[in-house]
Every structure is written in C-alpha cells, then in structure tokens.
Amino acid sequence: MISLSDFIVYWEGVGFSKFLRLFWYYFIVEAPRYLFMDFIVLMFYFVNKHLKRKKWADAKRRFFEERPLVSVIIPGKNEGKHIYKLARSLNEQTYKNFELIIVDDGSDDDTPIICKDLQKHGFIDLFLRNDVRGGKASAANLALRYTKGKYIIHFDADCSFNRDAIENVLTPFYYNSKIGAVGGNLEVRNTDESLATTLQTIEYMKSITTGRIVTSHLGIYAIISGAFGAFRKDILDQVNGWDIGPGLDGDITMKIRKKGYKIHFEPTATGLTSVPRNFSILAKQRLRWDKSIVRFRVRKHRDVFLPSESFRLSNFVSSGENILFNVILNFHWYLYGLDIIFNYSQLLMYIFLMNQLMYTTSNFLQFFMALTVVEKPKTKLKLLPYVPLMAIYNGYFLRIVRTIAHTRELLFRSSYNDPWNPPKSSNQARRLKI
C-alpha cells in the first residue's frame, strides 16, 4: 500500500507533460465531452430557456387552442400489473384529449383480464391483443395502425408520469415545426430499493436528463427512449412505424432524422421508471441496449456516414458521436489500460488512485450540474455519498458490460438470438440482414 503523503509527494513531482501522457484519455476525450461541453451547453440552455420563455408560453397556448387528439400507445408483454397504476397517472394528466391504446403482445399472465376490465371501466380506450407474441415493434405497429390522434405518445407500461408530462412533451411541436419527435425525460422511481437502483438514479440524472439536454441542444440527440417519446403521426406513417428491434427506439429516431426532421429532448416532460434492482438484471438489460448500437448505427444506418443526396452533418455527427464514444473509445480504453500496465507497471497504484480521484471529482461536478436541471434537486442531495461509487460503476461495470455486448454483436451478431424478439422475426431479420 502507499501512504497519502507518498501519493501527494509523487504527483507533485510529476511534470505537466507526463501527467498529460498518463491521463490524455481523460483530458482529451472525457473531460471535454462530458464536463466542459455539458457545462457550456447547460449555460446556453438556461440562457435560451430564459430568453425563449415567451415563445414557449406561446407554443403552449397554441397547443391548448388546437387541442389535438393524441394517441397514447403502450405495447408490452405481461405488463398487466403495471397498467392500473399507469392508467391512473394518465387519468390525472392536465391534458385530457387523448386516447389510450394498449397492445398486449401475447402475455401469458393476467394482463388480458386486467386490461379488459380497465377497458370496461373506461380507463383504456382500445385494448388489442396478439395471441401469439410478435415482438415489441409489431405490437407498437399494431397500436399505431389503430390510432386516431395527430400525435402519438409511446409509453412503457412500467412508467408513470407527472401530471403535465403530456402537455410538456407536445408543446415543442408547436414551438418549432421542424421538430418531428420529442423525447421525454425519465427519472428513477425506485431509487432507494438497492445500491444498483441508487447508482442508476445518478446515472439517469447525468446521462438522460443532463446528457440529452446537451445532445438535443447540439442537434445530435440520438435516441428517444421507448419509455417516453412523442411523435407526429404523419411522420411515423412516412417512416412506416417501427422496425424489428432490439434498439427500435434508436432506430426510429434515426429514421425520422433521415427524413430531415429535428429531434428534441424535453426535460420538463417527466416520467418515472423502475430500473433493474440488482446488477445481474441490469447487466442483462444493458447487454441488450448496447448490442443495438452496433446493429443499428454501425450496420443498418451506416449510410449516414456515406456522402449521398440526403447526407446531413447532424446525422453524421449524431451517429458518429454515438459510435465514437460508445464503441470505438470503449475498445480504446483497453489499449490505454494495456499501455499503462506495460509502460508504468511500478506506478500502477499511483495512477489508479489518481484516475479514481479525477473521475470522482468529475462525477461530483457532473452531479452538481445535473442538480440544476432535475426535478426536486433538494431530494437528490441524499445521493451525494454514492457519487464516489460512480467511478467504479461507470468506469468498470458498465464499460465491461458494454464491451461484452459490442464484441458479441460484432463477432456473432448475437442480437439475432435475443429472446427479446420471437425467433420467427429474428430469423427473417437475419436472412434479410436487417
């Protein structure tokens, strides 16, 4: 072990160039992208929000004047137990002119009974059921087929929503007519359930609330989460709805981008979601999410990198940023590690501790930035003691899961074996290379 004084003495003696040599990855890649960029963009965001508040109020007024019919669609399997709570939270919405369509994708539990009962009592407008499971995309498409609304809001059944969530997620359409889809904000409901959920809460604050404000402002916001997103119906029809997943939320976002529409993230439209309560379930969830980046960005939508008539810089950057940070630099991190191990094996402990120190500092800074944009920031202060763990959570746990996912997908196209889709769909997708 090394003592604190050894540690301080050592790093005092290291010159700037060696420090940079050792931590270039942090200084050149991570800090600019997740710290400085976020800081600058958030400043702009607040200034902008202040300056445009009248325009925003105007948009909201026009929205309520038009009072369009909105279709809320919720595809899912075995989600019956969530539907009642969800239906109640929807019943409380400030915006009332919406129809609720639930599609049960071949549930084998009480979902049909629960939903039919809710439909009977007027909580659900249309309940559709596939006796045979078809996969999430087909369930969403079935709902879409029977929607009557001008806007479609896609919800996950295990979420619930703030009372003004629907009005806030729709207002951007009246703010800027180029907006084709709006992503809603998600916070974690079961923060206190376990260490895993607590860490995910901090992660959501950073990567969803803050991260998406930033990417949205930069015009490179890439994934409207399936849990909470709003779409113009005419655009969904143009892109023919959802394609086979996993990752169908990122896929449809890219399809809308390709049609030339803007994608907007609306932090004031907030929903609560339950996150996996232990690390093994979490790992499984992320394996699935991360595979889709390779499958869709590297393969299906690789055309955004090719010069063509429909080439757009924002799409290029959006996808590029995603691939660069999630895939390429992820692998690069291992090279960096090897470099340090081979070249500085005696200093490993010093470097490791310094690394942790810098990332922890960085995490605190990000946490405080996030506090400026999340709902009820005061209640989030209790998360402070957990922030130091984020270096391990982000730096090791999530990174390793991501690496496994990418490797499997790149080498074995493992998403085609994902039980998340029924085999009949995966077989076709594999055959058609989609």
Next chain:
Amino acid sequence: MKTHISTIKYEELDFCYFKDNESIDVRAIIDFNAVIINCSDKVLANHAVHKIRSNNNEAVYLKPIFVYNKIDYVDQVMNELVDGVIYSLEQLGNSADTARKIILKSKDLVEVSYVSFETYVITKSLRYLYSRSKTTLEPIPYRNSKIGYYFPSISTNYESHDENKVLEVLKLAEDEGLIVGDFFENIYLCNNCFDGFLNYREVCPECGSSNLNSEDLIHHFPCAYIGPASDFTNEFNAYDMQCPKCSKMLKHIGVDYDKPAVIFTCHKCNSTFQDVVIKAKCTSCSTDTDVEYLAPREIKKYQLTPKGKYAAISGVANTKTDMTRMPGTVDKVTFDVMLQYEIERMKVADIDSNIAFIHLSNSKELYTMIGKDARMNLLTDLVQVTRNSIRSSDIISFDSSSTLLFSINESSIKDAEKVVEKISKLIIQLIKDNFKNFEAKISYKVHPLDSTISYQEQLKMLTSDIVKE
C-alpha cells in the same frame, strides 16, 4: 249457449265424446266417467286437453282423457296429459280399463280445502300423478313453453306469461320433501320476462350493433408491420397478399407472416375491438341482455317421495315456506294442541271460549297479482293488525295462506264476534290501502267451543263454512 254433448256408453262407463268444432263445456263433463276428444285439428285438441287439465275442479282435471287420433298430432306433452290414444272406437275396451284404474285410484283422494295457489298446484299435480300411478315428474323440451321446458301436470296450470313460476312451485315442493329433483339441464332466461327463447348474437361492445366485420390480423415478420388482412390486398391480383409497409409479397404462413389475432370492426359506429360481447335478445319482450345477466335456472327431473305420495292422497295442507314462523302466530300443530287444552280447561272451569276463522276468498287472484315477496309482507301486516286487536291470551294460526284460525278464549260469543268482525274490516281496509282497486272478499265465522266434542270435529264444522271460490 247450450252445447250438445254426445255420449258413448261402454259397459258401466259413460264417455263424454267431443267432436270437431264443439266447444268444450268443462262443467258438463263432471258427470261423465271419461272423455274422448276427437278433433282433426291439433290446436283444437290441445286446447281441449289443456282446458280440462287446468281446471280447478278435481272432478274435472283428474278425468281420464282419450284422444281419437286420425293424424299424428300427439306430441310428448299431449301424450303426458292424456291417458291414451285410440284409433278406432273398437279399442274402447283398453281405454275403459285405463279409465277404471284412474277412477278407482281417485277414490283414495281425501277432499281438502285449497290453500295458497302454489300448494294448490302442487296438490293437483301430485294427485294427477297418483291417479295415473306415476312417480316421476319429467321436464319435456317444448317449443310452445315460455321457458323451453314443460312439466305437463304443473305447467298447464299457468298462463304462458307466468310459466316461469312453474320452477318456483317445483322448488317449493322439493323443499317440502314431496319430490326430489335430479339435475337435468341448466337454462338461461330473459331477466325481464323470463322467456327462454333468446337470440344469441355477437355485438359491438360500444353500440350493441351486430353489424360486425371480422378480419384476421396479419403480422409480417421482416418489417414488423401488423394490420388487418384488408391492409394486405394487392390491387393487381386479388389472390396475392402484399405488405403495405415493405411491399413484399407474403409467402408462407408461419415463415414470413402469421395471423396472431382476429379483429372486429363495427359497421355502425366504426369502433374496433377484439372481444365481441355476446348478447341475448328476448324474442318475446325484445330486451337485449349481456349473457352474464341472464337469469339462470336449473331444470330437474323429479321423483315422488313417500311423503309426496301421502300428500297426494291427503292433500298438501300448507307449505312451510308459506308460513314459516310468522311472528304472532303459532303453527297449526301447536294450535291444535292448545285447542285441546282449552277444551280440557272448559271442562273444569266455567268459561266460554270460541273458535273462529277469517277467510280471504279471492286470495288466489290477489297473490298472483302481487307476487310472492309482497304476499309475505301482506301476511305479516295482516297478523300485525290482527294481533293488535285481540288479547295476548288469544291464539292465531294459519289454516292456509288465505285462512286465519282463531282461538278466542274466555270471552262471550258476542264479544268474540265483535272482535272478528272488527279484524275483518281492518283486513279489508289494509288490502285496499296497499293494493289499489282490489276489493278483498272476506268471509268469517265464530263458533262457541263445545267441551263435549273433539277439537277436530269442531274445526271441521267451522271450516266447512269457508266459502270456496
């Protein structure tokens, strides 16, 4: 109008012989030993048989009936209601034998005063079975019956619109232990008019229309498109199916597409749904009911019990259900015992006591009109009124649901008569107040109790004066 009645004599028996187009005068057949009905028309024959069997007079409804059959119109119900079919008058010997047996058995039957309509119907049916040496009461599927099933000896006593009450009566008889039932069939009746003839239809859950279109949903695997089959029509070739999303032709079910569900569209209100509602429309009153709200009934096949057989002979006095623990009254057995004591007491003490009855002679009409629940309420009120007008030492009991018996003790005949008269007026008033336009026909009588005669004798003397409808 005077009707001409033909008679056929066979040995010692007089057969009353009805031919086509003669209207049946049921009173006239009392004097005959049996009836032969010769109608070429099925409806007329049926009508004649039902008219006799539904009559209130035992001497009429138990009469042996034979139909003279030229064409085949004896259905299962008719077969149960008649005692034989003859094809020529030369066969009269067989019929005569049958008739003799029935007449002989009918002689066992003890004359009883009828009580409530239900007990009357039960007695009647039991007696019919007994006189025919039958022990089963079987439901017959019957399209002319309102509930779809006919229990000939019971159902014939009810007008078509009241036929569902047959089941209540059977339950009453079963509860009394006169018959035992065995499951035969579960049926569902209109919950408005209790008719069994219902049209079951699949209807729209929104507007109730049965003008529906059903389509398969088709899921195209490669592109995850899913929609009704009509989305997949190919404009060039009606037999091809083409995906509206990716324009591919559908090739092979289970490989590139499947049909995960069925979807309905309502032509009337345009709504879409997967679960149709099954509704039953009553062919009689047009009420359209969700099947879950139909009135379920159990049809049973019944067997006469020894108690039932005994009751057939001696008559069903009154059913427990009629008069279970009516507050302020004692049951008939207790009444009899107390009357005995009163007679004993009179022998040792110098007191005058009286017995009396109050009879509501048009009770059947009233009870049928107001239904079972209201009847119990009425009887309760009746007892209340009565109880308030007599002393607590006086005893009340029901002889039937239309006859109250009193034992008015230690009182002069004059006082007793005054009390009974007052109660009668109160009852008339009570019924008038509760059931507008209904005039109760009340008869009453007071007898001084005689310590030298048995209580049975005295009760018999008293009730022989009850005016029968």
